[in-house]
């Protein structure tokens with residue numbers, strides 16, 4: 268009898284995977300708290316919340332309950348001309364929690380589509396205002412905003428997107444204003460803002476995830492936003508990774524003194540249960556689409572827009588995230604990361620340590636070949652698996668981004684694996 272992994276290999280095509288050389292995928296049949304349980308009973312500690320989506324642990328009973336109740340009540344309804352209770356309730360709750368200028372919620376299916384919607388809102392906003400010449404986006408070097416074409420265009424021109432470069436629209440890149448480099452980035456922005464064609468600035472607030480958990484401070488980001496606003500440029504906070512408590516506060520943008528005009532969410536939105544994305548915007552953006560002319564509407568939507576079951580999962584996850592117990596869990600992980608970061612920083616083999624909220628990144632000395640697919644990266648990945656820990660290093664950067672329910676003992680296991688990586 269073939270195993271599940273062998274059956275998979277015969278029929279499936281996995282993301283970001285060289286199917287000819289990759290080992291057989293590990294078959295997971297159950298999730299429990301921070302653990303994933305394999306077909307053969309092996310337990311793996313999910314140190315990266317299954318691609319940064321899981322907040323409260325796998326198969327959480329409160330979310331499962333809410334989802335199954337919703338499935339039996341209303342599983343789906345088209346969202347043009349119709350609405351339903353969970354979509355309205357979720358939008359009301361989110362708007363009450365988001366920065367005060369956020370006024371409208373537009374649902375979609377994942378992080379990439381949340382970004383696509385934001386980009387289209389910016390372009391059509393200026394189109395509707397009679398300023399179609401404003402169509403250039405500014406973004407950070409090494410940023411990642413998703414895999415659809417618009418999202419790829421505002422992301423780094425790296426190896427992942429090379430075959431598609433000819434079809435990606437041109438954007439302007441800013442250096443990430445990491446500590447000590449703020450003045451350079453501000454000067455780059457000032458030069459770009461002299462141009463009449465700049466429409467929007469999209470950024471991952473405070474932590475660039477895929478770039479290697481590159482971190483920068485709220486003060487300089489607030490200043491970038493202030494300068495954009497002075498030049499009439501709209502600002503999009505891509506909180507797909509940072510949203511729902513990852514960086515400490517509920518949203519990273521809460522730490523800014525200047526509010527973004529638009530925000531994108533996905534990943535933790537449903538606590539890692541169901542695929543959903545959403546984009547929020549400030550009132551003036553929404554109002555630019557209001558008209559007697561039907562052609563000024565936003566012509567974007569997906570069949571599963573505002574799926575009631577996904578909205579129910581998001582409501583259940585939000586309730587868990589807002590509870591004091593979750594705040595305490597996040598603070599405990601943050602303190603543990605800080606203590607471990609202090610221990611490992613400066614040790615042989617460690618080039619840098621970064622942490623914010625429940626995210627910890629250790630940048631190891633790369634040796635030769637620092638690319639995402641380097642030998643070192645594969646060695647880190649395998650060492651973690653040998654210790655029954657699921658990690659996906661970004662080149663020579665190994666990061667932890669665990670579910671909030673991860674215990675002190677589980678964190679200790681993760682830190683022990685990171686210590687061992689110094690020897691590779």
Ligand code: PLP
Pocket residue numbers: 377378379380382411412413414471476477505506507508533534
């Ligand atoms: N934006 C950011 C900041 C991300 O980290 C990601 C995914 O990693 C995306 C957008 C794309 O989200 P999705 O994978 O759900 O399309």
